[in-house]
Amino acid sequence: RKEVEQDPGPFNVPEGATVAFNCTYSNSASQSFFWYRQDCRKEPKLLMSVYSSGNEDGRFTAQLNRASQYISLLIRDSKLSDSATYLCVVVMNTGFQKLVFGTGTRLLVSP
């Protein structure tokens, strides 16, 4: 089982749609979680951290479910500019705390 798993997509949605991505992780002791966005041929950029209580930043909402070991990202009112790959990131503690990346979920928002 991969340490961090994501549906690769692509998710094709029209502008204005709401779309949700899930990500599961294997290490129940993981404490920190993030969502990154990566545009084609660019570096990953931090989108938001994921807190136990959930957090919201404008149209983006991140949730953590520790019992089921998954995190989610909800995007409301999708924009064309949201088209990108979204990477789920989990901090694993295996003697050293390291960031483990999912392979990403590709989102395509169309007019």
Place this chain on the structure above:
Amino acid sequence: DAGITQSPRHKVTETGTPVTLRCHQTENHRYMYWYRQDPGHGLRLIHYSYGVKDTDKGEVSDGYSVSRSKTEDFLLTLESATSSQTSVYFCAISVSGNTEAFFGQGTRLTVV
């Protein structure tokens, strides 16, 4: 944007030659990382550093070595480049091991 610079940005090299990629940061972050990104595999950790002269292996370290003689510089060396090392290499920095990381713009390496 975090002050991270990777050089070179693009490189084509021949099989069997040594190659060194440089990552330079101006943030004074303690942790630095080298990742490679390939289709279908996502980002995989090659080596990381948690301080000057303190480095350790990641999950795909074979064929790579690193050095960190100053806080701001983290070098990745391909000792004898192979075609399987054709990839996009990203450097990242973070304040600590469990905080978010910030990435450089990447180095696109082609081994022919």
